[in-house]
Amino acid sequence: xxxxxxxxTVSLTYYSKTMETEALKDISFxxxxxxxxxxxxxxGCGKTTLLSLVCGILTPTKGKVYFNNQEITGVxxxxxxxxxxxxxxxxxxxxxxxxxGLEIQKKLTPQNTERVNNLIEKxxxxxxxxxxxxxxxxxxRQRAALIRTLATDPDILxxxxxxxxxxxxxxxxxxxxxxxxxxxxxxxxxxxxxxxSEAISMADKIIVLSKRPASIKNIHYTNLxxxxxxxxxxxxxxxxxxxxxxxxxxxxxxxxxxTDSLTQAIS
Amino acid sequence: MKHKKExxxxxxxxxxxxxxxxxxxxxxxxxxxxLCFALWEIFAHYGVIDSFITSSPSRIWRQFGELLxxxxxFLHIYVSTKETVIGFLIxxxxxxxxxxxxxxxxxxxxxxxxxxxxxxxxxxxxxxxxIIIWAGTGQAAIITMAVLISVVVTTITMLNGFNNTDPxxxxxxxxxxxxxxxxxxxxxxxxxxxxxxxxxxxxxxxSWIGTIMGExxxxxxxxxxxxxxxxxxxxxxxxxxxxxxxxxxxxxxxxLVALLEKSLVRWxx
Numbered sequence: 001x002x003x004x005x006x007x008x009t010v011s012l013t014y015y016s017k018t019m020e021t022e023a024l025k026d027i028s029f030x031x032x033x034x035x036x037x038x039x040x041x042x043x044g045c046g047k048t049t050l051l052s053l054v055c056g057i058l059t060p061t062k063g064k065v066y067f068n069n070q071e072i073t074g075v076x077x078x079x080x081x082x083x084x085x086x087x088x089x090x091x092x093x094x095x096x097x098x099x100x101g102l103e104i105q106k107k108l109t110p111q112n113t114e115r116v117n118n119l120i121e122k123x124x125x126x127x128x129x130x131x132x133x134x135x136x137x138x139x140x141r142q143r144a145a146l147i148r149t150l151a152t153d154p155d156i157l158x159x160x161x162x163x164x165x166x167x168x169x170x171x172x173x174x175x176x177x178x179x180x181x182x183x184x185x186x187x188x189x190x191x192x193x194x195x196x197s198e199a200i201s202m203a204d205k206i207i208v209l210s211k212r213p214a215s216i217k218n219i220h221y222t223n224l225x226x227x228x229x230x231x232x233x234x235x236x237x238x239x240x241x242x243x244x245x246x247x248x249x250x251x252x253x254x255x256x257x258x259t260d261s262l263t264q265a266i267s
Numbered sequence: 268m269k270h271k272k273e274x275x276x277x278x279x280x281x282x283x284x285x286x287x288x289x290x291x292x293x294x295x296x297x298x299x300x301x302l303c304f305a306l307w308e309i310f311a312h313y314g315v316i317d318s319f320i321t322s323s324p325s326r327i328w329r330q331f332g333e334l335l336x337x338x339x340x341f342l343h344i345y346v347s348t349k350e351t352v353i354g355f356l357i358x359x360x361x362x363x364x365x366x367x368x369x370x371x372x373x374x375x376x377x378x379x380x381x382x383x384x385x386x387x388x389x390x391x392x393x394x395x396x397x398i399i400i401w402a403g404t405g406q407a408a409i410i411t412m413a414v415l416i417s418v419v420v421t422t423i424t425m426l427n428g429f430n431n432t433d434p435x436x437x438x439x440x441x442x443x444x445x446x447x448x449x450x451x452x453x454x455x456x457x458x459x460x461x462x463x464x465x466x467x468x469x470x471x472x473x474s475w476i477g478t479i480m481g482e483x484x485x486x487x488x489x490x491x492x493x494x495x496x497x498x499x500x501x502x503x504x505x506x507x508x509x510x511x512x513x514x515x516x517x518x519x520x521x522x523l524v525a526l527l528e529k530s531l532v533r534w535x536x
Binding site for chain 2: 055057075079080081083085087089090091100101103104105152158
């Protein structure tokens with residue numbers, strides 16, 4: 001489906017006692033069903049804010065967010081949110097952690113239970129089902145977090161730098177792992193990251209944001225859908241070039257900003 | 268999920284060292300106690316200290332036997348322990364309940380914050396005369412004192428724990444469309460079980476303070492009553508005996524809470 005998720009000139013301003021901060025400015029883009037979209041931008045540019053808008057925790061100051069052509073008001077749409085750390089509850093077993101969402105939404109039907117138990121088995125978490133999170137490795141914990149996100153059968157996955165808390169080696173492997181599972185489950189994904197190579201290795205479409213107030217600088221298409229895994233994508237010919245392009249775009253802003261403040265300082 | 272494996276010699280050596288270290292600590296703890304009592308006894312025996320005002324272990328032992336024979340030691344222990352346990356339970360429950368209400372409503376939290384601060388710094392003993400007038404001179408007054416001393420500290424500690432729940436975990440639950448009751452029941456309360464346990468540990472001490480203070484103010488029986496009585500008639504043997512008994516009972520209560528902790532926070536091991 002086209003325009004599964006659509007943002008229409010969305011702006012968001014934060015207010016505090018002493019100032020107002022413009023976080024997002026006139027952001028418009030769409031995500032089609034089954035598409036993997038990455039958003040990259042300098043740190044602190046409001047990427048996470050963008051995800052909060054999509055899952056309805058924040059309401060835009062201006063503009064609208066549509067999901068399935070319906071405007072998002074409040075946390076109503078069926079999203080699955082995955083954060084930087086796994087945030088598994090230490091006092092629950094892995095299985096109980098995974099069932100958390102269904103438990104809250106009171107959807108513990110026999111069908112759902114079976115579906116989720118299948119997910120647990122399919123993705124190799126069965127032997128850890130009765131373990132507590134502190135007995136699992138970082139990679140396994142992140143996988144459990146992903147299965148927890150998938151358990152409620154969300155229409156769209158929102159990944160907020162889901163690998164940034166992992167060390168480099170684990171990170172590449174977990175990235176492969178997560179990608180494989182998401183593709184198998186045919187989910188639509190919106191990924192937020194500051195890691196350009198991660199974005200290219202996973203996404204179909206990359207949205208480059210500028211510094212705060214974030215606006216869309218450019219949209220890239222990776223055309224790497226035929227390559228099976230993020231690790232293999234890193235080895236393709238176009239990878240380095242695309243990395244260079246996006247890196248330049250991000251850097252442009254830094255230098256321009258630098259010149260601006262320099263000019264300001266002089267005058 | 269530990270597999271049984273043959274221990275390597277170095278591992279065995281390590282375990283032996285561990286055990287030895289533990290034994291040393293335990294021996295030291297026990298030895299210190301023995302040393303104190305021994306010195307106390309010797310000094311009293313040779314007249315270095317006046318055992319009329321310091322008592323001595325042997326005199327305490329004799330006093331203890333006498334109290335046992337008269338049969339009312341257990342009555343006094345029973346009275347005080349009952350007051351303490353009731354005060355402890357009510358204080359902890361009320362305090363936790365108050366903390367839940369204040370966590371639930373940030374507005375109430377803000378409104379009552381200064382009151383909590385003042386109540387916390389107020390020495391509750393100062394309320395003694397008022398308590399006696401309102402609750403009478405019976406056990407009700409003593410229990411009220413025990414409750415008052417533990418309830419404010421519980422409220423503040425629990426509220427602090429509730430308010431420090433990881434905001435990202437709350438965000439996670441919100442994206443799952445959790446209501447406030449879910450956030451409390453599935454996250455805030457279970458993640459604060461350790462806080463509750465440390466509250467219980469503090470409250471063992473707090474409610475004993477309340478009980479003894481209450482008994483000093485008004486009582487017909489109890490360890491506090493005995494201590495006060497012993498002091499008034501200058502029977503230091505009685506005072507010291509009661510204090511030692513008090514130490515033992517408080518330690519037992521603390522151990523019970525520690526046992527409870529083990530079963531409550533199993534996942535933390």
